Amino acid sequence: MSAERLRVAGAAVVATADRGGRIAAVAIAFGWHLAVNVPGIVGGWSDYRVAWAALAGWVLFALVGVLGTARLFYGFAVPVAPLLTVLLIVDALIIAITPGGQFFTGMNWAWGTVGWFALLLLYDKRVSALVAVLLANAALGLVGVLAASGEANGAVDLSRFVMYVYGTGVLPIVLVVATTVLRGTAQEAAASEAKRAALESERLGAAHAQRERQERLGIVSEAAGALLHDLATGRADPADADVQRACALAAAQLRRLIAESDDVPDPLLHELRACVDVAERQGVPVDLIAVGELPELDVAIRRRLAEPLAATLATARDWARVTVVAQPDEVVVSLTTPATAGPAKESHSWAMDGVVDYWYERDEELVWTQTRWRAA
Amino acid sequence: MDADTVAGGMTYGSGGARTSVAIVDDHPVVLEGVRSWLAADPRLEVVATGDNVDAVLSAGPADVILLDLRLHGRMAIDKVSELSAAGQRVVVYSEHHEASTILAVLDAGAVAFLAKHEGRDHCVETVLAAAADRPYVPPSLAGAMVGDRRSSRPALSDKEREALLLWFQSMSKASVAKRMQISEHTVKQYVDRARIKYARAGRPAATKSALLARAIEDGLIRPEEIGTYRSYASPDRPLP
Numbered sequence: 001m002s003a004e005r006l007r008v009a010g011a012a013v014v015a016t017a018d019r020g021g022r023i024a025a026v027a028i029a030f031g032w033h034l035a036v037n038v039p040g041i042v043g044g045w046s047d048y049r050v051a052w053a054a055l056a057g058w059v060l061f062a063l064v065g066v067l068g069t070a071r072l073f074y075g076f077a078v079p080v081a082p083l084l085t086v087l088l089i090v091d092a093l094i095i096a097i098t099p100g101g102q103f104f105t106g107m108n109w110a111w112g113t114v115g116w117f118a119l120l121l122l123y124d125k126r127v128s129a130l131v132a133v134l135l136a137n138a139a140l141g142l143v144g145v146l147a148a149s150g151e152a153n154g155a156v157d158l159s160r161f162v163m164y165v166y167g168t169g170v171l172p173i174v175l176v177v178a179t180t181v182l183r184g185t186a187q188e189a190a191a192s193e194a195k196r197a198a199l200e201s202e203r204l205g206a207a208h209a210q211r212e213r214q215e216r217l218g219i220v221s222e223a224a225g226a227l228l229h230d231l232a233t234g235r236a237d238p239a240d241a242d243v244q245r246a247c248a249l250a251a252a253q254l255r256r257l258i259a260e261s262d263d264v265p266d267p268l269l270h271e272l273r274a275c276v277d278v279a280e281r282q283g284v285p286v287d288l289i290a291v292g293e294l295p296e297l298d299v300a301i302r303r304r305l306a307e308p309l310a311a312t313l314a315t316a317r318d319w320a321r322v323t324v325v326a327q328p329d330e331v332v333v334s335l336t337t338p339a340t341a342g343p344a345k346e347s348h349s350w351a352m353d354g355v356v357d358y359w360y361e362r363d364e365e366l367v368w369t370q371t372r373w374r375a376a
Numbered sequence: 377m378d379a380d381t382v383a384g385g386m387t388y389g390s391g392g393a394r395t396s397v398a399i400v401d402d403h404p405v406v407l408e409g410v411r412s413w414l415a416a417d418p419r420l421e422v423v424a425t426g427d428n429v430d431a432v433l434s435a436g437p438a439d440v441i442l443l444d445l446r447l448h449g450r451m452a453i454d455k456v457s458e459l460s461a462a463g464q465r466v467v468v469y470s471e472h473h474e475a476s477t478i479l480a481v482l483d484a485g486a487v488a489f490l491a492k493h494e495g496r497d498h499c500v501e502t503v504l505a506a507a508a509d510r511p512y513v514p515p516s517l518a519g520a521m522v523g524d525r526r527s528s529r530p531a532l533s534d535k536e537r538e539a540l541l542l543w544f545q546s547m548s549k550a551s552v553a554k555r556m557q558i559s560e561h562t563v564k565q566y567v568d569r570a571r572i573k574y575a576r577a578g579r580p581a582a583t584k585s586a587l588l589a590r591a592i593e594d595g596l597i598r599p600e601e602i603g604t605y606r607s608y609a610s611p612d613r614p615l616p
Contacts, residue, residue, distance in 0.1 A: 289516075291475045291523025291544075323545045325523055334545035366551050 017186040021179030022072045025123055028175075029065055029116040033058070037113060040106025047107065049097040057090040057110055061117055068120025080121045087114050088136055095144035103141075103148055104160055111141050112164070115172040127176050134169040141165065212299075216257050224250040249314040252278045256310055260303070266294050268302045272322060272333070275310040284316045292326035297373065304356040305371045309335040312360070312369045316340075329375035336368045394421040395507040398438035402427040402447050406492075410442065410469075413496040419504060429455055433464075439507040442499075445470035445481065453484050460485025463582035465506045469499070478520035482574050485581030491516035509583075509590035511571035518544040521570055530573035539566035565596065572597055 041054050048054050064083050070076040087110075094110035095103070102108060118133040145161045146154075227246055230236035236243045252275050259274035260267070269290055276286045297305070312335055313320055320337040339362055357372045397420055401407040407425050414420045424435040427447065432438075441459065445451055445468050459466050466486045470477070473491040481489050487506040490498060491514065498514045505512035513521075521532075522540040532540070535556075542552040543563070553560040572591045575584040591597050 289519060291519045292525060321545075321547065323519065325519070325541055325544070327523075327525065332541060332545075336546045336548075336551075361551075361555070363551065363554065366546060366548060368546055368551060368555075370545065 011190065013190045014183060014186040018179065018183050021175070021182065022123065025116070025119050025175060026065075026069050026072065029068075029113075029120055032113055032116055033061060033065065036106065037061075037109040040109040044098075044102065044105070044107030047099055047102065049099060053093055053097050054107075057094050060086060060090050061110065061113065065117055065120060068117065072120060072123055078121070080125075083121055084118060084133055087117055088133070088140065091137060092140050095140060098144075100148040103145055103157075104164060108144075111137065111144075112168045115168055119172045119176065123176070123179070127173060127180065130172060130176055134165075134173070138165045138169070212261075216260070220254060220257060224254060245315050248278065248282060249311055252310045252314040253307075256306060260299060267299075268294055268297060268305060268331070268333075269324065271302060271306050272309070272324065275306065275313050276320075276322060279313050279316055279320060284318065284320055286313070286316075286320045286322060288322045288324075290324040290326065292324075293328075294324070294326040294331060295328050295375075297331065301356060301373055304358070305331065305333050305373055308358050308360070308371055309333055309369050312337065312367060330373065332370065332372045334368070334370045336366050339363065339365055339367050394419060395440065395504060396421050396423040396438045397440050397442060397503055398422075398424040398432045398435070399442045400426060400429050400432050400447065401442075401444040403444075406444070410499065413499055414442075414503065417500050420500065429459070440465045440467055440487075440503050442467050442469060442503060443486075444468075445472060445477070451477075453480055456481060456484040456486050457579075457581070460487075460581040460583040463586070465509070465583055465586075467502055467506050473516045473520075475520035475523050478517055479524060479526070482517075482520075483578040485579070485583045487583055487587065488512050488514070489517045489520075490514050509586040510594070511568045511575075511587060511591070511596075513540075513543070513567045513571050515544050515547045517571075518567065521574065528577060530570075530577045532570050532573060533566075536566045536570040536573075539563050540570050543567055568596055 037058060041058055044054070045051050064086055067076070067078045067083060071078045091110045091114045094108055098105075098108040103111075114137050115130070115134055118130060122130045122133070141161060141164075145157050227236065227243075227250055231238065231243075236246075238244070238247075255274040255278050256271050259271045262270060264270045269288075272288060276288050279286050309322065313322070316337040317340045318338045320335060323332075323334045325332045355373060355376070357370075357374075359370045359372075361368045397414055399407055399410055399414070399422060401410065407427075411422050411425055414422050423438050424432045426432040426435075429441070429443065429447075429452070432441070441464060443452065443456065443459075443466050445453070445456075447455075451472075456466050456468060467488045467490060468481045468486045469490040469492055470481075471492045478489045487509070488502045488511070490502050494514050494516060502512045502514060518540045522537060522544055538556065539552060542555055543549065546552055546555075549560045549563050552563045556563065568591070572587060575587040575591075588597075592599050
């Protein structure tokens, strides 16, 4: 799993953790609006100074609530500041139409509800925005209380007012703070998990590269190790033509293996060029002609395409012609050289794992080796 | 590296007369070398040489012009179109053997393309075939055709493609014949048919029509395979 995919998965974890908070916010706001505000309005219908204004205010609150919900769950871009203003105007309106002495009853429903509806609009904003709205609400309330209460119970009303402000304000703030903390924790957890997974995939990548290196080293040892040992101990004679051929083959293999790990645009051509280079150093003129655009090929396929040719090319003596014909779904590599090179066997061909066909033929004139990859 | 000798023995040119060739190249050494290659063949006569197409042609008509594609630092593909449209057989030879260049030269109406490194035998055979309006496909041209991925490329049959591919790889029709288990003559037919399909692709040119007409006369293709082909063959000659 890539680090990028983990980061996306981490974001999904955070979103899921946060979804609970959003559902709670919507449930509380509408629950309150229906279960508390509706009886409040119905009960005080005949006492309101302008009854229909109370109903209109309730509907406006519900509309703002629906827009806030759409914003929370579907990312609708809604004008937050104007909607907050609507809430506060309705708030002031309900305070104004509530008769004196009824301030702390269900009739003055908007004053106690505005915090929950503001929360729908300010859920993922800084808590200070919500606090500002609640302070504005408190100021409206204070004006209302001062205007309505008589001299006698002024101090009692003020004390009740403070209690109500505390009671209605603290809960939305707690919900916002709690979900913010929860979001932060989930984010951190997801990030540290992503980091851990990235480290893990790095470790796997390194192990894979190490394995590939060891695999190449194995091939190299097989190709050159025994030969070098024989030369060092004097068991192989450098003047012997067979030993020379074996050396040429090992050199070509080494060059190709080194070329294999290079990061180049056309790796197959690069690897073939490495083989051609070894042959040219031995004084064999080689034509390397490529037509068409090479598709991306796995290193194992490139190895199967190039290796048999490299082996024959290492034994070429006079001239050699290497051609590569590439199409999106087929790559054919061929080597022709005078019939002095290569094993003497007449002709053979076999499919290598059904991915790359290898075919070798030697007649009186030519040695001809062809490897052919076809897209599955 | 054998040249194609299957077509050998046919009568080239008209009435047994020698084929006249003009050579245009801006390198005196190359010019002299190619002239000596061609002059050594009794079927050919080099009538003019020079480094300028118009000057060379003003010396008199030639059955075939052997034209170096890069003259005085610029590619003469437009010159190839102009000459081919006028019915002049042009064999382009060049050290630029990128597939795209070769295909552009064919589109322009050149009868054949020859890479400079392809040597004397290919050169002589190409000129002789060109004079007779017969296709000749040296390996470099086969490579360009088999690697052609342009959307406008003609549709080649599997056998034609395989013959082109193997001919490009081995440069030996005998080896291709053995590989495909067919006769050398059939290998040449596949390769030539592919070449003829190129003659009816792209812009029309008098030289392309002549190639098509001769291909029908030789039985290489049937007239109904041509599509919108208009016959330039003499009407009194029966199809084989």
